[in-house]
Amino acid sequence: MMKLSEVPKRVKNFPQGRAYKRLRKILFGMKFTDGLFYKVSVYALLISLSYIYLYPVLYMVTGSFMTMEDIIDVAVQWIPSSLNFVNYQIVFSEIGYFSTLFDAVYLAIVPAISATVSAALVGYGFAKFDFPFKKLLFILMIMTFIVPPQITMLPMFRMFSQYNLLGSIRAFVYPAILSNGLNAAIFILIFFQFFRMVPKSLIESAELDGANAFTIFIRIIIPLAVPSIIIVFLFSFVWYYNETYLSGLYLRGSDLLSLPLRIDQYISNFTSIYPEGSPARERMQAVKLAGNVLTLLPLLTLYFFTQRYFVESIDRTGITGE
Amino acid sequence: MNLKAKLFHNRLINMHHDHVILFNRLRIQITHKRRSSVIGLSFISLWIVGYLIFALYPIAYSFYLSLFKVRLDGGAIDLTFEGFNNFAAAFLYDPYFVEILIEYVLEMLLNVPITIVFALLIAMLINQPIKGKAIFRTIFFLPVIITTGPVIRELMNQGATTLPSIESYGIIDLIITNLNQAIADPLQALFDTILLVLWFTGIQILIFLAGLQKIDKEIYEASMIDGAGPWESFWKITLPQIMPLITVIVIYTTVSMSVFSLNEVIIYIQNVMLGESTVGTLTTGYGYSAALAWIYFTVMVLIILLFVGLLSIRRRSRV
Incomplete structure (x- = not known):
């Protein structure tokens, strides 16, 4: 039998014991960052942060399947009692989803292409040529990013109404083709950084072969810049698709509406008919969510297939220092 | 050929090979x-023309308009010179504008640092040797794709942008009862919109991540041999290396939050411009809203300068 006096000695020795050391090594590792404790906390943090990011999306998707009973029922929080597509049917039939989607894509894709083409030209001009006041012009170009649209929208609104551009896609295409559309400064910057890295010898040797600057740009530079072109186009597309502030202003009252605005309009028309708290209005919540899901679905699909380009984009802006 | 000859050999321009x-x-x-x-100039000529038409002219014209009382008569525009009365009126007779402007400033002072801290935290977490890096990156970049005005507004209206768990802690009540109203209000707004704030971190995370990946691993190893822990190497190695990026991110965050279409100041400026809001018997409309937009822009630039100034002070004292 063990003597009582031995017990304290053991406890005292425990911290130096082999088991403790092994446990410490598992928990905290050789240098803390390779220990179990550290890893668990990293994953715990990542997962809880992911939950915060995904919460609205989950809310939207599950809510869009709910029936009127589910919305009122307090017991139903996340999982709808049945998978029903009634809300989606309403959106499809009342809003004319496909024709509106077509309009929305058209409204985004044409300015996005224009912006990409002109940003490539301008970015190349800034990157590979020297001309007077280049630094000043470059600073002015970057500065356009911080000028909020509220400053310029009054005169632009007047200008567009004078030239009958309101309610037409041209109100977006013209600024885009002249490199002054949505976030144009960022796109020029992306191309600028990329073209700066194209070796000068490549251009010079083409010059010696007798190619002029424009031929070089089309034949040599553009094929090299395909990844940058995809990045700029994707960002431009997404931003134009999501843009509601200026399009709400310029396309006010016209048939051409972006998808978010169209659904917004339908819902505000609908809710104005029914009084506050009526069951039909409650049901609208779910319809709205279905509408939002359908608004975002094209973008989510696009993102799913092209996320590599979005993620790589930052490296190409060169703001992290090359 | 003949056309080319006419184009390059005429009275105005006569081109020879040298x-x-x-x-x-x-x-x-x-x-x-x-x-x-x-x-080079011809390559950027598109931008120069665009800058003159869609940037310089509107900027100058909106400043010009802000000095006038503007009345629209059909297509004609009727201007009465007011000097800086529009600007003065915004501060003296428009309590609502002053209120939302102050709210905006406080929100920016809180939200921008929080965005940066969270973006850096998430970027550092993803930068660890973890499994499923790509999945997490996809999730955290998702907001960039889906942050559109109406969708966010809808989620806000339905309460999907506040985390239920935060409200149930009762932190907010505690803050409101114990603190000055001026501090409590933005704090409460912060808790209400924490999700929205986090949703502005997509691009920032990518910027930090790219920056973190460029730091030489050997520096960390060397510091570890000298006995530095993760905490010390964060403050002494990571932070100084990504300091320049923080400046970029501050500017980007402030601008993108300021021009987001659900910003109250922005909505108010638009309403004033379209004549949907009236400020008593004041001069509303184009002139007044131009003045408001300029005040807003100035405040935004001041906030950016404040942040950048603070960052450069820190950096200097460190050296």
Whole structure:
């Protein structure tokens, strides 16, 4: 039998014991960052942060399947009692989803292409040529990013109404083709950084072969810049698709509406008919969510297939220092 | 061929292989440098034209309008010079504007640092040797794709942008009862919109991540041998290396939050412009809203300068 006096000695020795050391090594590792404790906390943090990011999306998707009973029922929080597509049917039939989607894509894709083409030209001009006041012009170009649209929208609104551009896609295409559309400064910057890295010898040797600057740009530079072109186009597309502030202003009252605005309009028309708290209005919540899901679905699909380009984009802006 | 000859050999321009004659008088030698600057300028000419039409002219014109009382008569525009009365009126007679402007400033002072801290935290977490890096990156970048005005507004209206768990802690009540109203209000707004704030971190995370990946691993190893823990190497290695990025991110975050279409100041400016809001008997409409937009812009620039100033002070004291 063990003597009582031995017990304290053991406890005292425990911290130096082999088991403790092994446990410490598992928990905290050789240098803390390779220990179990550290890893668990990293994953715990990542997962809880992911939950915060995904919460609205989950809310939207599950809510869009709910029936009127589910919305009122307090017991139903996340999982709808049945998978029903009634809300989606309403959106499809009342809003004319496909024709509106077509309009929305058209409204985004044409300015996005224009912006990409002109940003490539301008970015190349800034990157590979020297001309007077280049630094000043470059600073002015970057500065356009911080000028909020509220400053310029009054005169632009007047200008567009004078030239009958309101309610037409041209109100977006013209600024885009002249490199002054949505976030144009960022796109020029992306191309600028990329073209700066194209070796000068490549251009010079083409010059010696007798190619002029424009031929070089089309034949040599553009094929090299395909990844940058995809990045700029994707960002431009997404931003134009999501843009509601200026399009709400310029396309006010016209048939051409972006998808978010169209659904917004339908819902505000609908809710104005029914009084506050009526069951039909409650049901609208779910319809709205279905509408939002359908608004975002094209973008989510696009993102799913092209996320590599979005993620790589930052490296190409060169703001992290090359 | 004939067209080309007419285009390049006429009274205005006469091009030879080594010189150009302008207006039959001015002889300009074509040097390599001049040639390249002409080509360069023609590449950026699209932007120059666009800048003049869609940036410089609207900026100048909106400042001009802000000095006037503007009345629209059909297509004609009727201007009455007001000097800086519009600007004065915004501060003196428009309590609502002043209120939302102050709210905006406080929100920016809180939200921008929080965005940066969270973006850096998430970027550092993803930068660890973890499994499923790509999945997490996809999730955290998702907001960039789906942050659109109406969708966010809808989620806000339905309460999907506040985390239920935060409200149930009762932190907010505690803050409101114990603190000054001026501090409590933005704090409460912060808790209400924490999700929205986090949703502005997509691009920032990518910027930090790219920056973190460029830091030489050997520096960390060397510091570890010298006995530095993760905490010390964060403050002494990571932070100084990504300091320049923080400046970029501060500017980007402030601008993108300020121009987001659900910003109250922005909505108010638009309403004033379209004549949907009236400020008593004040001059509303184009002139007044232009003045408001300029005040808003100035405040935004001041906030950016404040942040950048603070960052540079920190950096200098460190050296």
